Amino acid sequence: MACQEAFHLIFIIIFPISGGFIFSQIDLLAEACRPYKAVTSFGLCIYRTINSQSPDGVVDAVAHASKLLEGYSGEVPSELVDGYISSEINNLKALIILDLSWNQFSGDIPSSIGSIESLVTLSFAHNNLQGNISQFLGDLRGLESLNLSNNNFSGLIPRSLETLNYLQYFDVSHNRLEGEIPTGGRFGNFTAQSFTQNYALCGVARLQVPPCENQTVKRSNSKHVLLITYIAVPIISAIFIVAIIIWFIRRRKVKKNQLHVEISPLLSWRRVSYQELVQATKDFNEMNLLGDGSFGSVFTGTLSDGLNIAVKKFNLQLENAIKSFDIECEVLSKIRHRNLVQVVSCCSNLDFKALVLEYMPNGSLGKWLYSHNYCLDLVQRLNIGNTFPIVHRDLKPSNVLLDEDMNAHVGDFGISKFFGEGEAFSQTITLATIGYMAPEYGSEGNVSTKGDVYSYGILLLEMFTRKKPTDDMFSKEMSLKDWVSEALQEHAAIEVVAPGLMETEDQHFSEKEECISSVFGLAMECLVILPEERINMTQTVAKLEKIRATFLASISR
Structure with a gap:
């Protein structure tokens, strides 16, 4: 390929902060990819020295990028997964997909991102970004999916987003946003799930937020607010300075009393x-x-x-x-x-x-699955299905606890070990629960995150079928996995779905059927017999998030 010819790099990598991958800081992205402005999709750009000056040299480097990642494990250095998103990201003029979710980036969204007019999918979910949501996102005319959830964004949702006529999926939940939720454009199609857990959003009743104040009331109160501000700011500043001084004094005392750095956690x-x-x-x-x-x-x-x-x-x-x-x-x-x-x-x-x-006030997932007094809808089950590379060795519904907002928390780490993605070790004593245990764990004592992937697959099947792997209906000839697999092959997922989760007369029956079939398919990828042929937990969570996003977008149309 001549250097003057067009060069396309299609390369998507998603990096969770707990995975065992090494990658460059985000501000190297534009420099690394500047000569090749036809990059169409991007998770995070891996940069290394390339001897060849031709695009073929770059292609070879990318083709062997997976080999660079083999053998890495443990915690990624914090300086590689946090920091600010470079304003030079706009050099990627042909970018279609940008997914920087599940990292520790901070700061705000650079205004230059509005010039990447080719963007279709944009996700900054699960980071530490803050400040106002950039109004320049409204310049991304072709944007179909925007996920800014689980950050620290504050202020208003910009009205410029009402001009995004192709926007199908939008999520700003779990932030510190306030003010009126826009109603124009595609905002009439979004549900309460897109705006939940924020500071003080207001708007129409169907979004489950309080109504906004009358503008005249706001103006009448503005003078009082201004007066209070003039009085409060100096007082708060003085208190803050005193608190900082006290904190430094106490910090010095703590350091003097420390016996060993290992007790600091x-x-x-x-x-x-x-x-x-x-x-x-x-x-x-x-x-x-x-x-x-x-x-x-x-x-x-x-x-x-x-x-x-x-x-x-x-x-x-x-x-x-x-x-x-x-x-x-x-x-x-x-x-x-x-x-x-x-x-x-x-x-x-x-x-x-x-x-x-x-304290987890909603108890265990097992209680919600098998008690007639409780019920989980489809979206709640999708939300609960989240995990990461911890060798738990006993992942099951009774060890998944639910807080007051029905968020899942994994507990009971009595037989656990903290591992990077893909790392393994040998365990001679079997401690896991029958039915959830990976085949290699029981026969060879080999324990890794791939074993938890298997347990996770069983957990997914149990959540959506309401059948335990040790149920009396299963035997050596027919397991929970076999039962669901046969239903998938016969395109009869509805036959094995938990009672009440999906009915033929449901308004969104076809969307639910497609969603649950996708979940079952993902579970089958987790339940491959040979551990080296299973997908890893990072891929599993990413696929489940995509299934969830697709389902929410389909029912909001």
Whole structure:
């Protein structure tokens, strides 16, 4: 290929912050790709020195990019997954898909992005971006999908987005937005799911937000607001300065008292004494018992300041109970994630060991699947289906807990290990639950994130069929996987779907059927017998997110 000829690089890579991949900072993107402005799709651009000056040299480098990633594991250095999005990204004039989701980028969206007129799909979901949503996004006339959810955007939703006539999917949930939700253009087709969990949005009743104030009321109150601002700003500034001084003084004292750097993750934990736990749980009364686990019991309680907690009290008479306690403390002190049950404190002495956890008021996923008093709709089940590379080794509904907003949190890490994507090790003692356990775990003792992918596939089938893998209807001749697989082959997914989840008279029956069939197909990819032939967890989550986005877009038309 001559250097003067058009050069197209089609290369999509999605990087979760917990995966085992290495990649360059975002501001290298424009420099790396500047000579080839016909790049049509982009997850994150991997840049390395290329000896050849011809486009063929670049093609060879990209073709072998997957080999660069083999063998990497563990936590990606923070300096490679955060920082600002470069304003030079507009050099990619032919970009169609831009997906930077599930990273730690901060700052705001560069205004230059409005000049990439070819963009069709744009996602900055699950980052730390802040500031106002750029009004220049309204210049992306061909945009069909825009996902800005799970960031720290504030201010108003710009009216310029009303001009995006091809926009089919829009999500700004889980931000700090306020003001009136636009009603023009495609905004009449979006549902409440697109705007949930924000600071102070207002608008029409169907979006489940409060009505906006009358503009005349706003003007009459503006003088009062201005006066209060003049008084409050100096006071708040003074308090802030004093707080900073106190923080620095306390920080110095803490550093002097530190014995070893390895205990630093525990400094953020709250100090809770044994007597406080006894008082909070009414001396571990049976009335406060939430349930029993492998190595002890879980009690609910309320601390003196009103904080609701769950106390996991370990039975030290059981073999491996102390080891389980140590493992959970290690795992949960090293990682913080919105989908993990967070530790409030850790209480330990010779005769007593307990974990103090945040309380999950909606209980376990198992309770919602098998109780007649509870019901999960299709979107809720899709939202719950999220995970990441933790070798949990016992992923099942009873270990998935739901908070007050029905967000999923994985708990019970007593037999876990924190791993990078693809890493594996050998385990001689089988501790996982029959039915959810990958074949290689039971036969060879090989444990990796691929084993959790298998368990995740079983979990998906169970969520959407309401059938346990150990149900009496299954045997050696017919498993849960076989049952669903036969239904897929006969195009009869409705025959195995959980009762009430999909009915032929439903308004969006065909959309639901296509969505659930896609979920079942994804589960089958997770349940491939040979671990090396299974997709990884990063790919699994990305595919499930795409299924969810497609379904929401189809029912909002």
